[in-house]
Amino acid sequence: xxxxxxxxxxxxxxxxxxxxxxxxxxxxxxxxxxxxxxxxxxxxxxxxxxxxxxxxxxxxxxxxxxxxxxxxxxxxxxxxxxxxxxxxxxxxxxxxxxxxxxxxxxxxxxxxxxxxxxxxxxxxxxxxxxxxxxxxxxxxxxxxxxxxxxxxxxxxxxxxxxxxxxxxxxxxxxxxxxxxxxxxxxxxxxxxxxxxxxxxxxxxxxxxxxxxxxxxxxxxxxxxxxxxxxxxxxxxxxxxxxxxxx
Amino acid sequence: xxxxxxxxxxxxxxxxxxxxxxxxxxxxxxxxxxxxxxxxxxxxxxxxxxxxxxxxxxxxxxxxxxxxxxxxxxxxxxxxxxxxxxxxxxxxxxxxxxxxxxxxxxxxxxxxxxxxxxxxxxxxxxxxxxxxxxxxxxxxxxxxxxxxxxxxxxxxxxxxxxxxxxxxxxxxxxxxxxxxxxxxxxxxxxxxxxxxxxxxxxxxxxxxxxxxxxxxxxxxxxxxxxxxxxxx
Numbered sequence: 001x002x003x004x005x006x007x008x009x010x011x012x013x014x015x016x017x018x019x020x021x022x023x024x025x026x027x028x029x030x031x032x033x034x035x036x037x038x039x040x041x042x043x044x045x046x047x048x049x050x051x052x053x054x055x056x057x058x059x060x061x062x063x064x065x066x067x068x069x070x071x072x073x074x075x076x077x078x079x080x081x082x083x084x085x086x087x088x089x090x091x092x093x094x095x096x097x098x099x100x101x102x103x104x105x106x107x108x109x110x111x112x113x114x115x116x117x118x119x120x121x122x123x124x125x126x127x128x129x130x131x132x133x134x135x136x137x138x139x140x141x142x143x144x145x146x147x148x149x150x151x152x153x154x155x156x157x158x159x160x161x162x163x164x165x166x167x168x169x170x171x172x173x174x175x176x177x178x179x180x181x182x183x184x185x186x187x188x189x190x191x192x193x194x195x196x197x198x199x200x201x202x203x204x205x206x207x208x209x210x211x212x213x214x215x216x217x218x219x220x221x222x223x224x225x226x227x228x229x230x231x232x233x234x235x236x237x238x239x240x241x242x243x244x245x246x
Numbered sequence: 247x248x249x250x251x252x253x254x255x256x257x258x259x260x261x262x263x264x265x266x267x268x269x270x271x272x273x274x275x276x277x278x279x280x281x282x283x284x285x286x287x288x289x290x291x292x293x294x295x296x297x298x299x300x301x302x303x304x305x306x307x308x309x310x311x312x313x314x315x316x317x318x319x320x321x322x323x324x325x326x327x328x329x330x331x332x333x334x335x336x337x338x339x340x341x342x343x344x345x346x347x348x349x350x351x352x353x354x355x356x357x358x359x360x361x362x363x364x365x366x367x368x369x370x371x372x373x374x375x376x377x378x379x380x381x382x383x384x385x386x387x388x389x390x391x392x393x394x395x396x397x398x399x400x401x402x403x404x405x406x407x408x409x410x411x412x413x414x415x416x417x418x419x420x421x422x423x424x425x426x427x428x429x430x431x432x433x434x435x436x437x438x439x440x441x442x443x444x445x446x447x448x449x450x451x452x453x454x455x456x457x458x459x460x461x462x463x464x465x466x467x468x469x470x471x472x473x474x475x476x477x478x
Contacts, residue, residue, distance in 0.1 A: 024262060031269060031273060046290065049287055049290035049291060049294065053290055053297065056297035056298055056301060057297055060297055060300055063301055063304040063308060064304065067307060074314065077315065077318050078328060081328050089329075093332050093333065093336060098475070100345070101339050101475075102475040104343030105342070105394055106339055107476065107477070110474055110476055111472050111473035111474060136375070140371055144397055144398055147396065147397035148399055152469045152473050153394070162342070162393075163344065163385070163392045163394045163395075163396055164384075164385060165394075166379045170292075178300055179296070179297075180292075180293055190473045225476065226473075232303035233306075233307065234338055234342075238383060239383065240352075240383055240423075241348045241421060242350055243341065243347070243348055244347040244348060244457060
């Protein structure tokens, strides 16, 4: 009782103190509620979107599998038609089709080569944070180094890189062809493994990346498989193009 | 009693001070988190739209293929049809491989160094990449077709593309949407502005008759000797 009284009796400042404290209390509660509500709301919608994205992605994977299987059947059927007819022109054309698909990047390929993995710096130093993350220009430079060293087929995170493949920075991710990828980036290149490895290891581009603590790992491999270029709509690659007869 | 009161008051004020500071800090970080979340949500939405349009394309491709397979099965649509399809497919692949000379709507970018600074490989890479980002359909530098294996190399004062030495002015030809390509090059703070600072002369000419030659088919550019195809 005595103690309680001592807390209540502050003398002349009592009223002012009471108002100040009450104001503070209300302010704190309001603030706290506002903050928790806000994070909850955004948290759920981000989660919702992420699960929607997962659904779309797995749908895409299934469609790709279906498509690949159907293309196999299609090729088989064509071969059968060719054989049934015993038509040499038809068989030649089939052979040419396989060869041109191979040369244009529309077929999976394998061979020796290198695998390079790139990831953002773990411990950024004192410079701006932009210096320690991977940009599209880094990707472009690595691609050019690989091409300089005679790479015959290249993919990034399983996405086949053709001559006109776009690699565009989009926030912390990079758009490659038609899909977006986040770090780490895995470059696979088929070619002379020794030559590719040495060219990369000695390149200015990799040296600079390492200087900024960007994690670059490289290894040679005797057999690398590189996916074909995934055509979603082949016409999209040649809208507005007209073949000029030689 | 008086010291007790003072002590209690000090304690309360201290606690409030700590709470307010802590709360302020957490509000600030929460705001940061909220802005990250907002960015993340908009990125996710973009990704979903991208995946969705990819999936629609895949679905229509599956449907199309199904129809073609059904047509093979029905006897009356004879081998003539299959032969035509095969021919078309070979031609499409040849276009993707760069084995056909193509023409279309697009633009040329002429690039020359006026000042002391020379045009380096990274400048050319940047220009080419900018055009790739605006959905170019075919591209060449001084008539060297840009393909999956095309490198840009600095050799002395000049550039090499596809193992060929080029001389200035460099003429980049691109088939695609000329408006879209020119806009992306002329962005504020974009590549043209930058090149002009370097005293490079940049001349962009849209044309509806850009002709881009086929690749030299002698095995120097389209190299496949170190790999084998995996057939479906």
